[in-house]
Structures are given as structure tokens and as C-alpha cells.
Amino acid sequence: MTTSVVSVTVDLVLLTIRQGALQALLIRRGIEPYLGKWALPGGFVLPDEDLDEAAARELREETGLDPRTGHFEQLATYGAPGRDPRGRVVTIAYLALLPDLPSPVAGSDAAGAAWxxxxxxxxGDLAFDHDRILADGIERARAKLEYTPLATAFCPPEFTVAELRQVYETVWRTRLDPRNFHRKVTGAEGFVEATGGTVIRERGRPAQLFRRGPAALLHPPLLRSGQV
Structure with a gap:
């Protein structure tokens, strides 16, 4: 009986909101396989690394971004035979939700990096099975916005309710009623906390500033299926 060698990689689904759109960070591969094709950032796990360490290292090496910025969690494991032409490769995908960041700097084996x-x-745009991984990451993000306060991961430390609503509208690709949204957000225990400050955005009136509260789950949740 023969045994095959299994390699382990990490792939990163990095999402932010830029220019009013939900965007993902992609790298253009500088080596084979899929030379020149866009892909998710990632790479092989080194012998002395655990998975989280490998994901953090790949983020730094391929994009120049700090893994401590925003929300970072393990997404899923992908191990279909033939998903990587180099052999039997299992990948562990990570999902990061990040505030608006400057353009990344490519490094390591990446020929370029872009939001x-x-x-x-x-x-079919992405190498390997990264189309599926990206789709899974986007759906995880959309679902988590329903029952956790992670929408604030796309916001600066202090934000208005209107800015938070824009996050939901962008990620969910829908329009939400401003008054109902404000009522539900401020009524969800521990979701947001008033800072005591205000800000004027462009031609508007002074708006109250908030920060993320201590809640880990939203009660009640903000469901996509209903009108907030």
C-alpha cells in the first residue's frame, strides 16, 4: 500500500470597503502554476508553524498588511483531489474584515497585489479553486453581519450610524430604511456605544459618533430577509 504526501497551505479572503464597494484583496501570481493569474493571497505552511502563524506571515509577505488590523478568523478547509496541479494540497482558508486601507504592496512570489x-x-477569474473560497468568504461575511457586530470591523474606531448603515448596504447589496436601522442598531444591547462626540459630514447636520460596544452577538439580529 502506497501513501501520498499531503501538503498544507493557507489562503486568505481579505475584504474591505473602498470607493463604496465591497472589495477583495487579490495577488497576481509570479510563479507557476497559474503564472500571471489572479489568486487569493496565501502559501504553504512551514514545518515549524501553526496555521494562524502561517496565515499571518503570508499576509505580511504578500501584501505588506498588518494581520492585527480588523477581524481575522478561520473560514473553512478545502481538500478536493486535483484542486492544485502540484499534487495533493489541502488549504485552510481565513477570512479578514478590514477597514479601508491603502493599496497593498506585493512581495514574496506575488507579481502584484490589488483590491x-x-x-x-x-x-474562472481566479487560480485554483479560489472562486469558490472567495464566494464562501463573502457569504460568511454577509451572514455574520446579521448576528454579530462585525460590521464595525469595516469602520474607523469612531463612526456614525449612517456610516455603519452604508457598510450593511454595501455588503448586503441592498437599501435599508435609515430610521428603522438607527432604531435597531441603537436598541441592540451592547452593539454600539455613544462616544459623546459629534461630526459634520459634508453638508449634513451634526451626527452622533459611536464606537463598537462589548456585545459578541446581536439581540435581536439584523436579518437580511426582512426590512431593517
Whole structure:
């Protein structure tokens, strides 16, 4: 009986909101396989690393971004035979929700790195099975916005309710009633906390500033299926 060698990689689904759109960070591969094709950031796990360490290292090496910025969690494991032409490779995907960041700097084996609107990424655009991984990450983000306060991960430390609503509208691709949204957000225990400050955005009136509260789950949740 023969045994095959299994390699382990990490892949990163990094999402932010830029220019009014939900965008994902992609790298253009500088080596084979899929030379020149866009892909999710990632790479092989080194012998002395655990998975979280490998994901953090790949984030720094391929994009120049700090893994401590925003929300970072393990997404799923992908191990279909043939998903990588180099052999039997199992990958552990991570999901990060990040506030608006400057353009990334490519490094390591990446020929380039860029934020791209997720609505502009079509099936077959990405190397390996990264189309599926990206789609899973986007759906995880959309679902988590329903029952956790992670929408604030796309916001600066202090934000208005209108800015938070824009996050929901962008990620969910829908329009929400401003008054109902304000009522539900401020009525959800521990979701947001008033800072005591105000800000004027462009031609508007002074708006109250908030920060993320201590809640880990939203009660009640903000459901996509209903009108907030």
C-alpha cells in the first residue's frame, strides 16, 4: 500500500470597503502554476508553524498588511483531489474584515497585489479553486453581519450610524430604511456605544459618533430577509 504526501497551505479572503464597494484583496501570481493569474493571497505552511502563524506571515509577505488590523478568523478547509496541479494540497482558508486601507504592496512570489470589487470578479477569474473560497468568504461575511457586530470591523474606531448603515448596504447589496436601522442598531444591547462626540459630514447636520460596544452577538439580529 502506497501513501501520498499531503501538503498544507493557507489562503486568505481579505475584504474591505473602498470607493463604496465591497472589495477583495487579490495577488497576481509570479510563479507557476497559474503564472500571471489572479489568486487569493496565501502559501504553504512551514514545518515549524501553526496555521494562524502561517496565515499571518503570508499576509505580511504578500501584501505588506498588518494581520492585527480588523477581524481575522478561520473560514473553512478545502481538500478536493486535483484542486492544485502540484499534487495533493489541502488549504485552510481565513477570512479578514478590514477597514479601508491603502493599496497593498506585493512581495514574496506575488507579481502584484490589488483590491478588486467582488462584483467584478467572475467565475474562472481566479487560480485554483479560489472562486469558490472567495464566494464562501463573502457569504460568511454577509451572514455574520446579521448576528454579530462585525460590521464595525469595516469602520474607523469612531463612526456614525449612517456610516455603519452604508457598510450593511454595501455588503448586503441592498437599501435599508435609515430610521428603522438607527432604531435597531441603537436598541441592540451592547452593539454600539455613544462616544459623546459629534461630526459634520459634508453638508449634513451634526451626527452622533459611536464606537463598537462589548456585545459578541446581536439581540435581536439584523436579518437580511426582512426590512431593517
Amino acid at each position: 478588486r470589487p467582488v462584483d467584478d470578479i467572475e467565475a
